[in-house]
Amino acid sequence: MTHPYRPIHSPILQPELHRPWYRCREYTPSRRLESHVASFWTMDFQPVPEHQWHRIIPDGCVDIVVDLLSPSSRKAAYVVGLATQSEVLHFSEARSIFGIRIYSESARDILKFPLSAFMKHHVFLEEVWGLEGLYWVEEILTAKTTSDIIEIVEHKLCQMLNDSGMPTPSLVYQSMQYMYLYKGNLSVTNLADKVNFSERHIRRTFDREFGLSPKEMLGIVRFQSILQEFYRGDYSSLTDLALKYGYYDQSHFANTFTRYYGLPLKRLTKKG
Template sequence: MNHSYHPIHSPKLQPELHRPWYNYREYKPSRRLESHVASFWTMDFQPVTEEDQWHRIIPDGCVDIIINLLSLTSRKSTHVLGLTTRSEVLHFSEARSIFGIRIYSESARALLKFPLSAFMKHHVFLEEVWGLNGLYWVEAILTAKTTSDIIEIVEHNLCKMLTDSNIHTPSLVYQSMQHMYAYKGNLTVTNLADKVNFSERHHLLNVQDTNLLW
């Protein structure tokens, strides 16, 4: 099922950042994953001039798994970047090659097995989330030859995780997220509570409780 929300990121909004030595691309997931994954993305940078390259991360309501493709080892080469509340600007002076998986927040719990609150304030290495399976998974990605090969590995593993997962998004959270997407976030708590037939106080308490589980 296609998702109603498709985040747009700074390289697409700021074409002046495009340089021959800085390349950002996004790839659509398969139909099986399109309701869970917003996109796969790559960012490559080569320091061919003395000028630093900067890359802005915009809060978009998604969670990213970020893989350093230049890492010599799978350990501590991949981390989870949780929900952010403000823009962050990254400055690059050394070569970078990154593969990212942008996951919709309502699907992150089923894939990451931890509540979103665990990823709010700091980067969490993937092996802390998935253990040895995470290390094996990243090792396969680091030895892949092409981006297409990486996407095939990622899609196979994510589909398997969704099949094996017994964690489902609570209906209240799912309904609330769909309304927030439809209104592009321009929705008060009172209006949102009306949409899902909950009192504002009841809705706030449920959302707070769900965040702890989610």
């Protein structure tokens, strides 16, 4: 089943930053996984005198990141929790990374822990899956091509989903589906009405499962929905785009976008 939400990231929005020594690609998962995994992605960087950076933006997903150049399989793979603001990474050494971008409502099924366990720091995959995770990482590190890695990863993820004994609470899953349906343009009060739970109960559930509030998650989904329309060019002006998503105060819209992306939206477009 195709997922209704597909996050977008800065390498796609700012293709002018691509260089022969800095390459980012995304790969669509198989139909078996497309309702759980947003994408597989790679980032390769070769050292050059020119300054290079990589921008990370919030997307409502959790990532398993594998450092393909790591000398140690124990330190090669780790889980990155939900981001709530932009971050810029600066590179000076060669990098080759493979990533798995997992939808938040499916993460517990795969990782066996709530996302709140990964909010404050990166967690090595061995600490999550034990020796099983370590063997899996070793298999990835010895793969010859990206296609081989994807095949190894998909086999493992399907196995984890089939064996899952810790499904995501139905309230979280249902809430996320409404957030996707309304593209984040929904208040917590409206969300509570739709799922027939109190706002307090929803807040407590989101804090326990995700480590952030439903208001924050709504903001991230709305931000990503704005990026999708911006990327497609489906807007006449930034003012109209802001109004469509409930931003009636232009300064609020500008501040929110800058917090999530790290740059003003006008830096990415010629439309006013």
